[in-house]
Amino acid sequence: xxxxxxxxxxxxxxxxxxxxxxxxxxxxxxxxxxxxxxxxxxxxxxxxxxxxxxxxxxxxxxxxxxxxxxxxxxxxxxxxxxxxxxxxxxxxxxxxxxxxxxxxxxxxxxxxxxxxxxxxxxxxxxxxxxxxxxxxxxxxxxxxxxxxxxxxxxxxxxxxxxxxxxxxxxxxxxxxxxxxxxxxxxxxxxxxxxxxxxxxxxxxxxxxxxxxxxxxxxxxxxxxxxxxxxxxxxxxxxxxxxxxxxxxxxxxxxxxxxxxxxxxxxxxxxxxxxxxxxxxxxxxxxxxxx
Amino acid sequence: xxxxxxxxxxxxxxxxxxxxxxxxxxxxxxxxxxxxxxxxxxxxxxxxxxxxxxxxxxxxxxxxxxxxxxxxxxxxxxxxxxxxxxxxxxxxxxxxxxxxxxxxxxxxxxxxxxxxxxxxxxxxxxxxxxxxxxxxxxxxxxxxxxxxxxxxxxxxxxxxxxxxxxxxxxxxxxxxxxxxxxxxxxxxxxxxxxxxxxxxxxxxxxxxxxxxxxxxxxxxxxxxxxxxxxxxxxxxxxxxxxxxxxxxxxxxxxxxxxxxxxxxxxxxxxxxxxxxxxxxx
Numbered sequence: 001x002x003x004x005x006x007x008x009x010x011x012x013x014x015x016x017x018x019x020x021x022x023x024x025x026x027x028x029x030x031x032x033x034x035x036x037x038x039x040x041x042x043x044x045x046x047x048x049x050x051x052x053x054x055x056x057x058x059x060x061x062x063x064x065x066x067x068x069x070x071x072x073x074x075x076x077x078x079x080x081x082x083x084x085x086x087x088x089x090x091x092x093x094x095x096x097x098x099x100x101x102x103x104x105x106x107x108x109x110x111x112x113x114x115x116x117x118x119x120x121x122x123x124x125x126x127x128x129x130x131x132x133x134x135x136x137x138x139x140x141x142x143x144x145x146x147x148x149x150x151x152x153x154x155x156x157x158x159x160x161x162x163x164x165x166x167x168x169x170x171x172x173x174x175x176x177x178x179x180x181x182x183x184x185x186x187x188x189x190x191x192x193x194x195x196x197x198x199x200x201x202x203x204x205x206x207x208x209x210x211x212x213x214x215x216x217x218x219x220x221x222x223x224x225x226x227x228x229x230x231x232x233x234x235x236x237x238x239x240x241x242x243x244x245x246x247x248x249x250x251x252x253x254x255x256x257x258x259x260x261x262x263x264x265x266x267x268x269x270x271x272x273x274x275x276x277x278x279x280x281x282x283x284x285x286x287x288x289x290x
Numbered sequence: 291x292x293x294x295x296x297x298x299x300x301x302x303x304x305x306x307x308x309x310x311x312x313x314x315x316x317x318x319x320x321x322x323x324x325x326x327x328x329x330x331x332x333x334x335x336x337x338x339x340x341x342x343x344x345x346x347x348x349x350x351x352x353x354x355x356x357x358x359x360x361x362x363x364x365x366x367x368x369x370x371x372x373x374x375x376x377x378x379x380x381x382x383x384x385x386x387x388x389x390x391x392x393x394x395x396x397x398x399x400x401x402x403x404x405x406x407x408x409x410x411x412x413x414x415x416x417x418x419x420x421x422x423x424x425x426x427x428x429x430x431x432x433x434x435x436x437x438x439x440x441x442x443x444x445x446x447x448x449x450x451x452x453x454x455x456x457x458x459x460x461x462x463x464x465x466x467x468x469x470x471x472x473x474x475x476x477x478x479x480x481x482x483x484x485x486x487x488x489x490x491x492x493x494x495x496x497x498x499x500x501x502x503x504x505x506x507x508x509x510x511x512x513x514x515x516x517x518x519x520x521x522x523x524x525x526x527x528x529x530x531x532x533x534x535x536x537x538x539x540x541x542x543x544x545x546x547x548x549x550x551x552x553x554x555x556x557x558x559x560x561x562x563x564x565x566x567x568x569x570x571x
Contacts, residue, residue, distance in 0.1 A: 008475040009394035013402070016387040016446060023443035024409045027420030034419060041419075090311060095304055097312070103558065104315045107322075110554040110561075112504035114522040115543040118529065119325050122536045129536075130324045133341035164321070169565065176566035221411055228506045232526055249415040254511065259419050266415035277411045281404055288400070 028270075034263035041259045052264035062265070065236075065243040068155055069224060069272075072244060075159050076166065076223040081215060083163075084170025089200075091171070092178045092186065102175070106168025113165065113228035120161035121233055124148050148234055151241035158229055158242055166222060170215050177211025213283065220276050224269060245269050329353065329541035336537065356542030360531060364517065365524030366546065371434050372520055373502045376441035381495055384446045385487065388453030389479045393465065403454060410447030414507055417444070422511050436512040437520070441502045449494050452567065456490035457483055490567070496557045497564035500550045521546040 037045035056062045123130040124147035132144040147157040227246035236243030253262025335346045357363045425436040509523035532538045
């Protein structure tokens, strides 16, 4: 009876598992293999060991992209997380218009990154765009520039657009975390001023730990996945100054037909995320045991 | 301190907070408000007078132009053709695997579960080349099917994770009782677990709709013909077509966002539930 039931279980799992092997597991492993080859997508892959990886670390474009990913990660760990937490704390009460404020703040999340890329592309447009127009109107003419053509600022211009999309997500996660804390505790911290800060630091923040962990994992994974906005706003330019690993991989594999080399970038990206994925899986295992 | 003092202090505090938040939200939504105003104006007017000038004329021409000449109408249609079957497919398959992983105890259960969870976190780049080749091999490259398959299968990771955790909260006794009455295993899934999981299906379905609908990367890799592109890749083509005609581009982006905006307005509760339930467990 019991073993019959197990057979049924495996029978039900067959379809989903075969598909998952075909489109997710298999491809991941195959990319690891491709990263050890020279491959143009047409002739068969030629095994070259770790050569692609040696070459990567001598490739200035790869280094720039890697550094940009790190800048992206650090900006994401600070700005959306702090802003999201502050907004969550401010909106975790019955203030007038509370629901509308929340909806407004997380509404950018439903827009596709491409739409955001286009809208912000327009904001950054040198001639007549919203940002330069605004700077001119308020007399800060000297700050106007081609935001997406200046290698000094382009990366941060794109990150700003991505932050705009991410803050709402962080806020929602913190709001969910705050719901588990009794309102009295929070109220007390807010009314008390100076000692309120201490209460926040010593009582509320530790109670928010589970939410914080999720926020960090989600934020880290999102920042390594950065692709859509970079690809659609600048394609990594000018002169790769806004390139990130995900976009570099796409360009190498699908524009330059260097699929082995592209594969090795994908593997690096995976390795960078690996520690966080394992950390997340461990958290999940812990929940299982509890 | 008297009660009155606290009350008024709180009231003043709330009033200040309200004003602060209101100003913040106005600035926050400026990109969207600015986009709407831009889409209603002419490009010449904007270039000549800047954004903060009084519009010379307000017109819907930009929307019309992007919808027909820019093919945004066609692109939106393509997005639905891809999103709906992928969504139904992934919900069905994930409900099934979620049910198995939640309900049956067998060797390998946790391993398979962790595989699904791990799979949802990997970078897409590690799948790109092989999935491109697989689609070519199966003759579904540059077809709707290529996109449907990758979305349906990749999203199983998150959906299975989500539905499995929800289904764990359904008491086993329900299934045991049904079994005594001679109910088949599939009917236990179909007539007990699936109906009871409706709230979870609504939450994860809403979330997945916007994710699949908003995908750009796979459309870029798996579709070549403009006439088959979903609206995200379509907007990138639009960008090439109307290079700096920002009024048309912005109008097109706004039109492209209507479906997810409607989802957001009407299914907001499920959307939020999906995000918090999915990551909180």
